[in-house]
Amino acid sequence: LKVLVVDDSQTIRRSAEMFLKQGGHRVVLAEDGFDALSKINDFQPDLVFCDILMPRLDGYQTCAIIKRNGRFARIPVVMLSSRDGVFDKARGRMVGAEEHLTKPFTRDQLLQAVAAHAALATQETGAH
DSSP states (O other): OEEEEEOSOHHHHHHHHHHHHHTTOEEEEESSHHHHHHHHHHHOOSEEEEESSOSSSOHHHHHHHHHHSTTTTTSOEEEEESOOOHHHHHHHHHTTOOEEEESSOOHHHHHHHHHHHHHHHHHHHHHO
């Protein structure tokens, strides 16, 4: 799968990239929402992991822009947050996020999230 990881923390980006590559996925990294939007355009990922708390354009805004764009609306977005509150999850769903992963995440949690969305994507394409 092609996975885009959006996070302003280099540590998070690096560990996500390492975990995903170990899982056999292709990874592109973005450090904020603007960076992410241009990379989605070029890379057309199968899945996006997006941090919530970022400067300039936060994760909710980034997700909302992705979901409003007809070309990218079907790309699943998983929000990354150090806060695990009900409010954060609900707000993520409101902008169209499929899931919420709490930081720090483990390699297994990250790969499980990818596997779940990979299975969904195959079902969708298989259904047509």
